[in-house]
Amino acid sequence: MRTISALRIAAALAVMLVGVPRAVAAQPAPAAAAEVEIDQFAFVPQRITVKAGTTVTWINDDDTPHTVASSSKLFKSKALDTKDKFSFTFTTPGTYAYFCSLHPHMTGVVVVEAVTGADATQ
Amino acid sequence: MTSDQGEERGVSRRKILECMTWAGTGVLWTVVGGMPRSLGIMGEAAAAGASGLTFLQISDSHVGFDKPANPNALGTLEEAISKINALTVRPSFIIHTGDITHLSKPSEFDDADRIISQARLDVHYVPGEHDVLDEDVKLYRNRYGRGSKGAGWYSFDADGVHFIGLVNVVDLKAGGLGNLGNEQLEWLEDDLNGCAASTPIVVFAHIPLWSVYPTWGWGTEDAARALDYLKRFGSVTVLNGHIHQIMQKVEGNVTFHTAMSTAFPQPAPGAAPSPGPMKVPDDKLRSVLGITDVTFKRGQQRLAIIDQPLQR
Numbered sequence: 485m486r487t488i489s490a491l492r493i494a495a496a497l498a499v500m501l502v503g504v505p506r507a508v509a510a511q512p513a514p515a516a517a518a519e520v521e522i523d524q525f526a527f528v529p530q531r532i533t534v535k536a537g538t539t540v541t542w543i544n545d546d547d548t549p550h551t552v553a554s555s556s557k558l559f560k561s562k563a564l565d566t567k568d569k570f571s572f573t574f575t576t577p578g579t580y581a582y583f584c585s586l587h588p589h590m591t592g593v594v595v596v597e598a599v600t601g602a603d604a605t606q
Numbered sequence: 607m608t609s610d611q612g613e614e615r616g617v618s619r620r621k622i623l624e625c626m627t628w629a630g631t632g633v634l635w636t637v638v639g640g641m642p643r644s645l646g647i648m649g650e651a652a653a654a655g656a657s658g659l660t661f662l663q664i665s666d667s668h669v670g671f672d673k674p675a676n677p678n679a680l681g682t683l684e685e686a687i688s689k690i691n692a693l694t695v696r697p698s699f700i701i702h703t704g705d706i707t708h709l710s711k712p713s714e715f716d717d718a719d720r721i722i723s724q725a726r727l728d729v730h731y732v733p734g735e736h737d738v739l740d741e742d743v744k745l746y747r748n749r750y751g752r753g754s755k756g757a758g759w760y761s762f763d764a765d766g767v768h769f770i771g772l773v774n775v776v777d778l779k780a781g782g783l784g785n786l787g788n789e790q791l792e793w794l795e796d797d798l799n800g801c802a803a804s805t806p807i808v809v810f811a812h813i814p815l816w817s818v819y820p821t822w823g824w825g826t827e828d829a830a831r832a833l834d835y836l837k838r839f840g841s842v843t844v845l846n847g848h849i850h851q852i853m854q855k856v857e858g859n860v861t862f863h864t865a866m867s868t869a870f871p872q873p874a875p876g877a878a879p880s881p882g883p884m885k886v887p888d889d890k891l892r893s894v895l896g897i898t899d900v901t902f903k904r905g906q907q908r909l910a911i912i913d914q915p916l917q918r
Contacts, residue, residue, distance in 0.1 A: 524882065547882055581780065588780055589822065
């Protein structure tokens with residue numbers, strides 16, 4: 485499952501814009517989510533862009549344990565065995581580099597964009 | 607096949623490597639006059655062992671691993687220990703070059719100890735990255751770290767050979783390779799200051815100290831500094847694991863050698879999308895797992911190294 489989070493979010497927004505009655509749309513939007521697979525010693529996708537407030541979940545599909553460690557030490561998972569998951573919610577816009585602390589040649593980036601006025605009101 | 611002429615040794619080594627590639631159990635190291643060599647055949651090992659120091663290397667036992675590449679890694683470790691117990695020349699001790707466990711679980715360390723202790727030999731360990739999954743490396747150090755510095759590095763002497771166990775699996779940097787770090791390198795420089803240049807040196811660490819394949823992280827970022835401290839010595843042997851296959855390189859007075867795993871093989875560099883566990887047909891598995899036997903003989907330049915598969 486190589487879902488690209490941006491597409492997911494776009495789809496969710498489209499539903500909200502087009503198909504959701506006003507009364508429901510007025511309620512708080514469900515928390516945005518995105519997924520990154522760890523597959524064949526790589527983070528897939530290697531770079532994702534999400535809106536602030538998005539929870540990113542990493543899932544290890546390898547037969548080898550990996551970790552998800554922020555290069556700035558903002559977050560670090562425990563060792564993830566096969567099918568283990570780790571989630572982190574990005575609240576502040578910015579570029580977040582991370583790597584596997586066991587296999588440091590594995591690197592990834594999460595780009596967090598500010599939620600615009602349009603995002604918030606719609 | 608004599609073991610005191612360089613040319614013949616080279617030939618026999620290549621033969622050995624072929625055998626090892628297809629066979630694969632462990633490496634028997636013989637320190638012969640300063641340089642460790644892998645011994646290719648049991649007869650040669652027995653001959654070398656008669657008047658030298660013989661020790662054994664095992665690596666990457668990954669106790670706890672149960673995936674398709676080997677559903678019973680504990681079982682194949684036990685087979686490796688049986689193989690050690692059946693050696694004609696009894697080694698003086700064992701070095702384990704890391705990844706004792708798969709997930710650093712106390713139960714995995716317990717199982718590994720229970721099996722490895724059946725060899726009834728001293729074991730000198732260094733950790734692999736799988737042994738230090740707890741943040742502060744307590745699980746490994748509480749068991750194996752007695753008398754060591756930092757994350758577990760140390761040295762000792764045996765029969766005139768200086769052995770140095772290094773740790774290159776902690777505090778790894780994003781985008782980088784294995785890492786020794788400044789503190790350990792300073793200790794190494796200091797440790798070597800006490801040794802005459804004629805002292806045969808054996809360095810062992812988990813991740814290769816030479817650049818095997820950086821794309822897969824198979825190398826050590828700051829190994830050049832360590833090798834610089836070692837260059838004045840006439841005989842240096844570097845024994846590593848991590849890549850689950852035999853590789854050897856000779857550079858000047860330094861012989862680099864990596865051992866097979868006792869758990870599962872990994873692909874040759876670049877031969878697969880990733881370095882993960884490689885599934886081979888069940889009847890081939892024991893031909894790519896093994897032990898390494900090394901013999902040192904005074905008056906000879908190289909240690910004799912024999913890699914032996916669990917099953918040929």
